[in-house]
Structures are given as C-alpha cells and as structure tokens.
Amino acid sequence: MAIITITYRIIILFLTILIIREMFKEENIWNQLTGALVIIPFILRFFMIK
C-alpha cells in the first residue's frame, strides 16, 4: 500500500476519533447529528470500501 494511502487513512482515523469525542461533549443534538452523518463516509473511506 502506498505511503500516501496509509497517511490518508491515519488522518481519517484521527478525524473520526475527534468527531466522536466531540459528539460526546456536544450539548446541542443537531451538532451531534451532524457529527453522526460526517463519520459515515469517513468509516467507508477508512476501510477503503468506497
């Protein structure tokens, strides 16, 4: 696997963890929902499914 792909996946994993962490800290449900939607493509990209 190319180094750029590995780096990309590490960045995605890092961002996904940050967003999940933010979802737990966030009090506004709409912001939590936004976070939930954002991590869907991140999960698919991390596993290189889409």
Place this chain on the structure above:
Amino acid sequence: MKKNQKIAIFLMCFSFFIALWSALEFIDQWKLDIIVEGPGVTRTAKLSDYFPELQGEYCDTTIYFLEGDEPGGTVFVLGGTHPNEPAAMLTAVLLVENAVVTQGRMIIIPQANLSGFSHNDPQEGSPRKIHFETPYGIRKFRYGSRATNPIHQWPDPDIYINQFGQSLSGSETRNLNRGYPGTPDGNYTEKVCYGIMSVIRKEECDLSIDLHEASPEYPVINAIVAHERAIDLASFAILDLQMENLNYNLEISPPSFRGLTHREWGDYSDTMAILMETANASQGRIRGRTDEALVLTGKDKMYVKAAELGRLYVPYDENGHPIEERVGRHLSAIKVLIDNMGFLFPDKMVQYHGIPSYQELLEKGYGNYLLKP
C-alpha cells in the same frame, strides 16, 4: 450517564449501522459478473498473462479466444472500456456466449476496465445492476462507472498530464480510453492500457474494435471512428450497414487526440483500429429519471423533447433506443467489418457463425442469447 452522552451513543450506533448497510451494498458491486464460455470459446487467458504485473490485481480481466481450424485473420473486440456504456460489454458477452469461429481467430475482452465495474459514479443515480430474462431464469450484469474505482487508483491529480504531455481534467487519469498506449510503470489505469496493448501486439491482431456508447447529445454517435489505416475498411463497412438501413457516420481519428484506442492502437501496433458508438440515454446530461428501465429501453421524455428542439445527433422518439437495438448495431457493424476485412485482405479472412442478426435480436430479445451458467 448524561443525556447528551446517551444520545451520542445512539447516534454513533446509527452511523455504524448506516455505514455497514452501505458497505454491504458497495461490496456486493465487487462480485464478478458471470460470463459463460460459449461453444466457440477454445481457451481463456488473463490480462496478467500479457503483463504479469497485473496478477492478483482486481483489474486482471479475462480474455476469451475463439479460434477456427483454418488459418486466417485475427479480430480483437473490446467491451467495457467504460462500464456505464452497457451495450459495449453486452455485445462482447453475446459474442463470447454465441459466436463460433471456423476460420481465423476472434479475441474478446468483455470487461476491459474491470475495476470500473466495481463501483458506479457518485451523484448520477445509476442502477447497480441490469437484469435479463432468459429461458431458464434471470441473468444480471453490473452497471459500472466510466472510470477506474478510486479504491484501486487514488488520488486523482488536479490535472492529468497524459503520456504525450497533454493536459486533461484530473479524473481522466482513471479513464481507460485516455491512457493508451499505456506504460508498465504508469498508474493503475495506464497499466491496464499497457496490458491490452500487449494483447494486440503479441497476438498480432489485424482488426481491433473498441465498443462504446455515447450520450444522444454528443456529436460522435452512431459512428465508426477509424484510424487512417482502417479508413478503407470502415468506408466499405458503412456502405454495407446503410444497405441494412443502419446509418453510421464515419469519423477519422484526429491525430492530435491522444491516448484513445482509435489513435494509439493504430499508432503503436500494426492493427487496424476502430471505435464504435451507439446512443445511450442513461449516460446523457439531460436525461430524466435514471433507472434500470432507462438503461434497457432508452425511453426518456426529456430526450424526446430535446429531439423535437433539434438538439440531438440521433433521432429520438417515444420508442427510445432499446438495448437490443444498440447491441444489434454493434454486432452488425462487427460482422460487416470482419466480412470486409476478408474482402480487402483475403489472407485475413475470418469466418464465423452463431451471431444473431439485428432483426433476430430485436425480435427475440437479448436474454434469449444468454447461456445457462
């Protein structure tokens, strides 16, 4: 536990569920289509047999050989360069499952850009599969994307500079019909191009035909695009097709339009290179609802309206352009090209049977020509 944390857990489960559901659908698109070896198939090979670096890669597509007992010419037929142009792939599949060659050889690759079949284009609303009723049940094929799957070739550059120094939009780096003649140390798509070029060169193909479809509003449609060494052959073929009431435009391959089959196959091998187009509404920009019915029937009221306004390059009415018509046009053109090659170059004669006529295909339907797996 606080209320917002409970909501976060619920939403996270929701996200993972949606991701899993989507993933299963995307992964289902990776499963290979079933193509049955017909009575004329004498052997098969893989693209990696011609370019070993492709071994184990998803793009390592299957090559079907239909060989006659008597020596003659060699015809190469390529379908699936653009997997969102289904008549091209389906024409090649029909040849594999039905044609029998008695003199010369036919070499067929039904799914040239196999990676492109493993996904489809975002935001196009394309169906994932197309289905055909056959005498024994349903056969299905994937409807793919114009380009290689980004999970196989990533990332796209902002600008794709091809092997000739020409600048194209970044996504064209995954377009199989921009990467010829290919290079062994190029990107994923260029390596597939190199593999296909190797087939043409090693098998000394006399005539090579790349099958396509185009949007009804695209000028090069119902057309044969020929390399300069194939112009005489294409001209004879078009006259024969007109006698069957199948009108085609003859286009000469532009020398400056680099990276395409009709240019590079001819320039980088001794083959006579031909590219053919039929009308496919499902890839057009002004289409309405995009579903399997549109792919198979071509019926679309927006295109009827566009035809009334004189904006199209093909006739378009309520009857659309069904898949049988589009595959039938490709088959008829392939037959007259092969026949005329034998007429112009008697030592390159290719004789065959089992290929349905245009009328037979319209009457019986495509599914009737698919074999039982």
